[in-house]
Amino acid sequence: MPRILPDVLKNLFRKPATVKYPKQRRELPENFRGKPVIDKEKCISCGLCVKICPDNAITLDEKTKKPRIWMGLCMMCGRCAELCPRKVFTMSKEFELATYDKYKAISE
Amino acid sequence: MTFIVPIGPQHPALEEPAHFRIEVKGEEIVGVDLRLGYNHKGIEQALSDRSYAHGLYLSARVCGICNSTHSLAFTRAVESVAGIECPDRARYIRVIDAELERIHSHLLWAGIAAHEIGFTTLFMLFWRDRELSLDMRELLFGHRIYASGTYLGGARVDIKEKDIPQLIRTLAKLEKSVKHYIDVCTSDRTIIARCSGVGVLKKKDALELCAVGPTARASGVDFDIRRDDPYAAYDEISFDVIVERDGDVLAKVVVRLREILESIGIIRQAIDAMPKGAIRTKFPENVPENEAVGRTEAPRGELMYYVRSNGTNKPERVRIRTPSYANWPSAKPMLVGGTIAEIPIVVASIDPCYSCTDRVTIVDAETGKFRIMTKEELRRLRR
Amino acid sequence: MIEALGYVLAFFVFPGILFASAVGLLFAGIDRKLTGHMQHRIGPPIWQEFLDVGKLFGKEDITPAAANSFVFNCAPLLCFGAVTAVMLLLPINSSQPVLTSVADLIVIIYLLNIPAVCMMLAGYASGCPFGTTGSSRYVVQLFGYELAFITAALSVAAKVGWSLSLSSIVSYQAQNGWMVSQVALIPAAIAILIAAQGKLLRVPFDIPEAESEIVHGSLTEYSGPKLAILRIAYNIELFVVAAVVVNLFFGGPVPHTIGGVYIPGVVSFLIKCFGIVVLSTVIRNIAARLRIDQALKFFWTFPTLLAAISLFLVVVT
Numbered sequence: 001m002p003r004i005l006p007d008v009l010k011n012l013f014r015k016p017a018t019v020k021y022p023k024q025r026r027e028l029p030e031n032f033r034g035k036p037v038i039d040k041e042k043c044i045s046c047g048l049c050v051k052i053c054p055d056n057a058i059t060l061d062e063k064t065k066k067p068r069i070w071m072g073l074c075m076m077c078g079r080c081a082e083l084c085p086r087k088v089f090t091m092s093k094e095f096e097l098a099t100y101d102k103y104k105a106i107s108e
Numbered sequence: 109m110t111f112i113v114p115i116g117p118q119h120p121a122l123e124e125p126a127h128f129r130i131e132v133k134g135e136e137i138v139g140v141d142l143r144l145g146y147n148h149k150g151i152e153q154a155l156s157d158r159s160y161a162h163g164l165y166l167s168a169r170v171c172g173i174c175n176s177t178h179s180l181a182f183t184r185a186v187e188s189v190a191g192i193e194c195p196d197r198a199r200y201i202r203v204i205d206a207e208l209e210r211i212h213s214h215l216l217w218a219g220i221a222a223h224e225i226g227f228t229t230l231f232m233l234f235w236r237d238r239e240l241s242l243d244m245r246e247l248l249f250g251h252r253i254y255a256s257g258t259y260l261g262g263a264r265v266d267i268k269e270k271d272i273p274q275l276i277r278t279l280a281k282l283e284k285s286v287k288h289y290i291d292v293c294t295s296d297r298t299i300i301a302r303c304s305g306v307g308v309l310k311k312k313d314a315l316e317l318c319a320v321g322p323t324a325r326a327s328g329v330d331f332d333i334r335r336d337d338p339y340a341a342y343d344e345i346s347f348d349v350i351v352e353r354d355g356d357v358l359a360k361v362v363v364r365l366r367e368i369l370e371s372i373g374i375i376r377q378a379i380d381a382m383p384k385g386a387i388r389t390k391f392p393e394n395v396p397e398n399e400a401v402g403r404t405e406a407p408r409g410e411l412m413y414y415v416r417s418n419g420t421n422k423p424e425r426v427r428i429r430t431p432s433y434a435n436w437p438s439a440k441p442m443l444v445g446g447t448i449a450e451i452p453i454v455v456a457s458i459d460p461c462y463s464c465t466d467r468v469t470i471v472d473a474e475t476g477k478f479r480i481m482t483k484e485e486l487r488r489l490r491r
Numbered sequence: 492m493i494e495a496l497g498y499v500l501a502f503f504v505f506p507g508i509l510f511a512s513a514v515g516l517l518f519a520g521i522d523r524k525l526t527g528h529m530q531h532r533i534g535p536p537i538w539q540e541f542l543d544v545g546k547l548f549g550k551e552d553i554t555p556a557a558a559n560s561f562v563f564n565c566a567p568l569l570c571f572g573a574v575t576a577v578m579l580l581l582p583i584n585s586s587q588p589v590l591t592s593v594a595d596l597i598v599i600i601y602l603l604n605i606p607a608v609c610m611m612l613a614g615y616a617s618g619c620p621f622g623t624t625g626s627s628r629y630v631v632q633l634f635g636y637e638l639a640f641i642t643a644a645l646s647v648a649a650k651v652g653w654s655l656s657l658s659s660i661v662s663y664q665a666q667n668g669w670m671v672s673q674v675a676l677i678p679a680a681i682a683i684l685i686a687a688q689g690k691l692l693r694v695p696f697d698i699p700e701a702e703s704e705i706v707h708g709s710l711t712e713y714s715g716p717k718l719a720i721l722r723i724a725y726n727i728e729l730f731v732v733a734a735v736v737v738n739l740f741f742g743g744p745v746p747h748t749i750g751g752v753y754i755p756g757v758v759s760f761l762i763k764c765f766g767i768v769v770l771s772t773v774i775r776n777i778a779a780r781l782r783i784d785q786a787l788k789f790f791w792t793f794p795t796l797l798a799a800i801s802l803f804l805v806v807v808t
Contacts, residue, residue: 002777003292008229009773011531017236018533031250031265054162077165077256078264091250113620119706226694226701226780232530298695298779448624449701449782 028093033076035094038108040066042086049080049089061108071097071105110138115451117146128455132448140443142436155426160186160260160395163423167413168254170428171461173216175254176209177406178413182426183258184339185402185415190395198262199341200382205249205257206340206404207371207378211282212241213407214364217459218289221361224452225302230292237285240278247271262388272379279372286372290365294358303358307442307454310355319438320431321409322363323458327355333405345377357457364459394421406431408459432461501579501589511578515726516540518733518765522772529776540726547719555712557618566613567713567720573605574727581734582743584757586661596644596655599735603690606724607633610699614709625708628783629699635790636689636696642798643683646676647739649805661743669742675808679801680740682794684767687732688774689790692725695778696786733767734760741767 019026028034045065049058057073058080060066067088069080080089099105110131117125125146131139151170155163167182168175180202187194194202219234242252248267249255256264293299309319314327324331332349334342350366352359399416409431418424435458442454501507520537527534554560579589580599607629614626647670648655651663664670671680689696700708713721737743741763744756781789 002297003288003295004229004777005773007233007288008529008776012525012528014531016528016533017239017531020533029247029250029271031248032246033250052161054158054165075165075254076251077254078250111620113624222779226697227778228526228694229530229776230779232532236531296779298781301781301785302779447782447784449698 032093032095033078033091035071035076035092035097035107036069036074036078036080036089037092037094038067038069039088039090040064040108043067043088044086046085049084052079052083054079066108068106068108070103071107072102074107113448126460128451130443130448130451137443137446137448137451140440142439144436152426152428156423159421160391160423163426164258164260165256167426167428168256171430172253173213173461174209174406174408174411176205176257177404177411178428179256179258180206180340181402181404181406181411181413182415183260183402184404185400185413186260186395186417186423188400188402189398189415189417190392191398192261192389192391194262195386195389196341196383197266197385198259198387200378201263201265201267201387202258202340203342203345203378204267204375205245205255205263207374208241208245208248209255210371210407211368212238212245214368215241217364217407217456218361221357221453221456224456225299227299230289234289237282240282244275244278247274259388261391262386266387267382275379276376279375283369283372286365286368290362290369293361293365300358302453303361304354304356306357306450307446307457308354308356309438309442313441314355314438317437317441318434319409320434321406321459322360322367323409323435323438325350326352326359326363328353331410333403333410337403339402339404341378341381344381345374347374347377357453360457394419395423408432408461409435430461432458435460498579498589502575506578506581506583506589508575511575511727511730512723514761514764515728515730516544516723518730518768519726521765522729522768525769525772526776529773540722544719544722547714547722548716550715552715552717555618558712559616559618562612562616563712564717566609566616567717567724569609570606570724571720571727573602573609574724574731577602577731578727578734580657581731582658582661582738583734583760584744586658586665586743588658591658596648596657599657600641600644603728603731603735604633604637606728607690610709613713617709617712619712621706621711622709625699625711629709631783631787632689632696632699635787636686636794639682639686639790639794639798640690642795642802643679643686644739646679646798646802646805649802650676657738657743661738661745664742665745669740671740675804676740676801678797682798682801683736683740684770685794686790687736687767688771689786690732691729691771693771694775695781697780698783698786701780729768729771730764733764733771736767737763 043066045060047060049067050056050060053074054077055073055075057071057075058067058069061068067080076091078091081087081091097105110133113130113132115128115130117127127143127146129141129143130137131141151166155166158166164179164182168179170178215234215238219231219238222228222230222234245255246252248271249257249265258264309323309327311328313319314324314329319327319329320331328351330349330351333339334347335349347370350363350370352363395417397417397419399414402413402415404411411431412429414425414427414429416424416426439455439458442457443451446454503509517537517540520535520540523539524534524537554563577599580595580602582588611626611629611633614622614629617623647660650670650673651660654660660670670676692700700710710718710721737760744760746756747754747759
């Protein structure tokens with residue numbers, strides 16, 4: 001008598017384990033590292049974020065000297081959020097970043 | 109007369125490209141030729157171009173399944189070079205990170221192995237339970253796969269008190285499921301027919317060919333870095349090293365599933381024994397001239413990082429020896445003498461991680477043969 | 492003239508191509524949905540097989556250069572034709588099949604072997620090593636299950652006084668109850684269900700088409716409309732083998748009246764076939780795939796012995 005048979009028959013009557021994404025969505029925990037969101041008011045243009053990003057994804061805008069992240073390179077490691085002296089960056093919970101033109105995927 | 113069955117570079121049994129040329133007579137295998145290198149990414153060169161802080165993230169991305177272990181080995185090597193000790197609480201957080209990853213990696217492997225022998229129900233059920241361990245990594249560290257729990261000089265995030273009850277509940281669920289799966293795998297007649305006595309690696313061969321990890325432990329070689337060369341907080345936690353005698357695929361399945369139970373025990377001890385305190389110390393920007401080796405027990409075996417510094421903030425040379433690279437030569441004695449039907453399950457039983465393997469070019473007799481082959485193929489194509 | 496037209500209608504509509512394809516594809520779709528739920532996930536919708544076949548008909552028709560194109564192109568059509576022809580020989584509506592004069596157990600067993608032989612030839616003619624390996628495994632497996640299948644069928648024929656006509660077997664069961672209710676024939680029922688699993692190439696016996704080992708065995712090089720015809724043929728075979736088993740052991744198309752509701756023969760037949768398909772699905776989900784030598788050893792010991800015991804008991808009593 002195979003030991004997997006009771007599991008298989010029980011599963012027929014249980015609710016499936018599938019989360020019917022995108023109609024249903026899971027609760028994300030608070031540490032979740034999604035797209036970094038920039039609060040430009042707090043920025044003092046020290047340029048630290050440009051140096052510490054492992055992917056060189058952050059650049060400072062020529063005129064305003066405020067940071068801008070290109071999501072095509074960003075790996076959402078969270079270093080910018082951790083090391084910015086004025087806490088300009090926060091890791092949001094947004095992860096659905098698919099787009100038709102990747103050069104337009106910029107966070108600023 | 110022998111007939112050559114090509115497995116790969118594209119084949120449903122392989123997750124990533126690799127090329128096996130298997131000589132068969134009817135169904136019996138008489139020779140194996142292995143060609144790797146399809147996944148070469150140039151990571152060692154890239155690590156020498158980046159500072160240590162950036163290199164930590166790159167080392168995690170060598171492999172998707174064993175990423176915490178790669179960054180932990182890199183950290184161990186670099187902290188030895190710089191002479192820095194990380195605080196106690198950080199050591200326990202590193203243990204929890206590494207063991208959660210071992211659980212997820214072994215459950216992933218178990219699902220793949222079940223799929224190779226055609227048992228899709230078990231594949232789906234293993235991967236359903238793997239989601240529980242991934243949810244825990246997301247809860248504690250913020251990402252399901254690239255948790256990045258370690259940091260040069262400590263741990264990246266702290267484990268909060270309010271997350272611990274959910275961790276304990278999930279571990280209890282996982283333990284119950286895995287005990288049931290061990291029962292199923294050791295008693296199901298079709299699994300025993302496919303896995304028992306298949307792909308046997310004798311202890312002598314395992315020692316000669318330097319097999320590591322569960323591949324060697326299933327053949328009776330009693331070696332585990334966590335016990336024999338302890339790192340993080342493993343010297344303060346008690347656990348068993350699972351060793352089996354038979355050396356066949358069923359022994360490897362049992363070793364890996366029992367290691368999941370041990371990991372659950374280790375995490376419970378780590379949660380109880382974790383001291384309070386800081387999680388990071390200062391790590392210098394420029395590291396003085398030195399060289400060191402950092403070893404960890406990845407889910408697949410012994411992972412070794414050699415780091416040499418030259419006084420700047422970038423390493424002079426980083427050399428990675430992954431467990432999958434050490435386990436490939438043992439594929440040959442396991443395959444020769446068996447049948448074609450066994451190729452996927454025997455190759456899968458080493459738990460090969462092709463990304464980990466192909467960071468270096470193979471410069472030995474194999475490549476020599478390959479070069480000659482390429483010229484002949486080009487000549488044929490030119491006609 | 493009218494009779495010939497009747498035969499043509501029967502071949503194309505009921506119980507021929509249209510009816511058999513619809514029911515076969517529906518059963519296959521329900522099988523996939525049930526498999527999904529057994530594995531604790533949502534399976535594809537019930538209409539998925541129709542959509543798959545429809546998609547494949549729209550693809551480009553390719554014959555590989557290294558293949559023997561005559562055999563490669565004819566094999567799917569022969570499979571399909573043979574399997575659909577069996578539908579005309581089975582009692583589906585009443586105890587009389589459409590072609591009464593040739594409806595014989597031997598003809599049915601021969602016709603059911605033609606798809607297997609065609610797939611073996613197609614595998615060898617494909618020109619790729621996976622096809623050759625798949626075909627050689629198929630040859631070995633054919634020797635395995637066919638013995639058990641034929642012995643079990645013969646024990647039923649022996650019960651009815653050595654008559655090989657399915658209509659007489661169905662009429663006998665209409666009077667004396669289902670064959671499976673006779674104790675002497677229960678081992679044969681078990682044997683034929685196991686042999687059917689081998690005949691339909693489902694786990695634990697889907698060795699000739701083991702996906703993770705030899706891509707798709709004999710079917711590897713097929714794509715587009717030829718693959719669509721093969722899939723329809725495989726799914727009709729699922730229905731046909733279940734139908735043969737139901738006719739031999741489970742009463743066939745007999746109308747019932749349960750609680751004042753009249754259930755016509757065809758409906759009760761379809762319900763019984765569905766039960767056999769569900770049983771096959773459950774077996775498919777609780778086992779791993781065997782190796783070909785293990786499968787052969789298994790077929791020649793367990794089911795063949797059971798069927799032989801049944802034959803012996805029937806002949807002796």
